[in-house]
Amino acid sequence: MLTNLRVWLNHFEYHAEQPRGAPGGSRGGLRPEERRLIARSIATFQLGEQSDGTGLLRAAYRFATAHGDELLPRITELFIREEQRHARLLREFMDEHGIRPKSRHWTDAIFRRMRRLAGFELYLHVLITAELIVNVYYRALEAATGCQRLRVLCRTLIADELAHIGYESELILELRARKPAALRTGIRLMHRAFYCGAACAVWISHRAVLCRAGHTAAGFLRTCLEQYTFHLDPPAGWSAASAAESRRR
Numbered sequence: 001m002l003t004n005l006r007v008w009l010n011h012f013e014y015h016a017e018q019p020r021g022a023p024g025g026s027r028g029g030l031r032p033e034e035r036r037l038i039a040r041s042i043a044t045f046q047l048g049e050q051s052d053g054t055g056l057l058r059a060a061y062r063f064a065t066a067h068g069d070e071l072l073p074r075i076t077e078l079f080i081r082e083e084q085r086h087a088r089l090l091r092e093f094m095d096e097h098g099i100r101p102k103s104r105h106w107t108d109a110i111f112r113r114m115r116r117l118a119g120f121e122l123y124l125h126v127l128i129t130a131e132l133i134v135n136v137y138y139r140a141l142e143a144a145t146g147c148q149r150l151r152v153l154c155r156t157l158i159a160d161e162l163a164h165i166g167y168e169s170e171l172i173l174e175l176r177a178r179k180p181a182a183l184r185t186g187i188r189l190m191h192r193a194f195y196c197g198a199a200c201a202v203w204i205s206h207r208a209v210l211c212r213a214g215h216t217a218a219g220f221l222r223t224c225l226e227q228y229t230f231h232l233d234p235p236a237g238w239s240a241a242s243a244a245e246s247r248r249r
């Protein structure tokens, strides 16, 4: 059984009851030139946030049944709702500024196909790949605009995504620690390679926004890898229990 699911259930229930405030503020703060710069990029991320989550929920139920983690399906439901809220917040901003939504994008299609491939553990790896990169992207989007409404929206999303990263990384590291050392290393290397590929794909599709925020291709990849190392390659001696303990303190 996974160790800290009760803590995470409390977290997601609290935020379901008290969602972080939807940012208000001036609707006209986005300059036409900024709107042109971000429109397609933000629409792609809005598409990525949007999912009915049925595949993930099904995988969570299967995993919970097999391992006796009965809190996992409820946590997963609340997590999916939080992501759907992100999609709604971004869509509201886009509608206010006349930005058309997207119904498909090749990077989104790759993530969706990967998630369908296997069970809950693979889902977690694909999800955290997106969460870590999205976190770097929202920081860049915040830096790339002078629109106060969009900056507050980015900070709101980042706050939620950081908790998602904490939750998913804790589960991944706990599950990884149960495997033999050679398998652990293999999974780590494959995931890191997939992560680098995903970061490169995001750079190709969103470089206009990322460049405006001051990133170069190498700098963006380095920032993404720093995030990966911090959350998924912790120093030797780290354990999920010790991380949760330090988080509680």
Ligand SMILES: [Fe+2]
Binding pocket: 049, 082, 083, 086, 157, 161
């Ligand atoms: Fe999100």
Ligand SMILES: [Fe+2]
Binding pocket: 083, 131, 160, 161, 164
């Ligand atoms: Fe997230």
